[in-house]
Amino acid sequence: MQLTNTPHVVVIMGVAGTGKTTVGPLLAARLGVPYAEGDDFHPQANIDKMTAGTPLTDEDRGPWLDAIGAWAHDRAGLGGVVSSSALKRSYRDRLRAAAPGVVFVHLTGDRALIEDRMSHREGHFMPTALLDSQFATLQPLEADEAGVAVDVSGGPEEITDRAVVALQALSGQPSQ
Template identity: 50%
Template sequence: MSTAVSLHLSDPPRIVLMGVSGCGKSSVGAALSALTGVPYQDADDLHPSANVEKMRAGIALTDDDRWPWLTTCAEALAGSAGGLILGCSALKRIYRDHLRGAAGRDLAFVHLIGTREVILERMRARVNHYMPVSLLDSQFATLEPPGEDENAMAVSIDVPPAQIAAQIRSAYAWQGLQAS
């Protein structure tokens, strides 16, 4: 996958910005929302309090912890009449399949990729976030990059969020879909 691929998008678009904690889902989501007019929602805000407390304590979530949260994320996507950009880790294919099953096969994924070192630095600079740096390695261990058949593109986080948003927007416009 590369930024040169085109995404098959619904109209209105429903996009999941995915990747490990600290990759910039919130920053890119806000920039993409501002650029396109499509609302952004952070899936971190959809976690049940038990998940937040577990992560805050430095305990990695299990699949059993994630399923109710992923269902809530899928419901948000499915109910988004005007389109939605969702920042959601979606680390495993089975998680992305779950989102697609509830939200529709045309769901597009944008995998924000960066090195462990860059992401670690970003996580250390965050203020008031419940996800501790100690869980970064578990995120990378869980990550299954999207396959060629998953309606996904990969974008490097080595450029500012506004530039990443413009790259993603270009993938939409390439197909003639205008989100704004």
């Protein structure tokens, strides 16, 4: 897979609190493509449910994944970065069905670090109480999925640097 031939849509994935909303725009800027915040694609009913501390069901996530998939499809050949937890293989398959060229960057990290970061966020609807359900649902990228795992220890710029290097390695590009 050559990321340089056709700009790809990169889906920044991972459990809540890994930094998708922070790293996504930084990565998009580094790649010279637009960024879309995955939370903005949620219907209000999903936000209300999560705010109340209730995990979403697969049925709840369907319209949200379809909206992200439509955005990714519209960006095919143009490139873009979008955040989405994409916790299950079936969710990623749904995104790939809508936009076959998507590449995933799975932000990973120690649960204690992620919980600490979540506890210091302000103004986000996802409570720390849902972190256990996020980890329980998480199915890491499989070998046949186009994507890379990137550790979230360190600051946002460091994580973004790791993501760029990992994407370059995935595409066979030399590191810069």
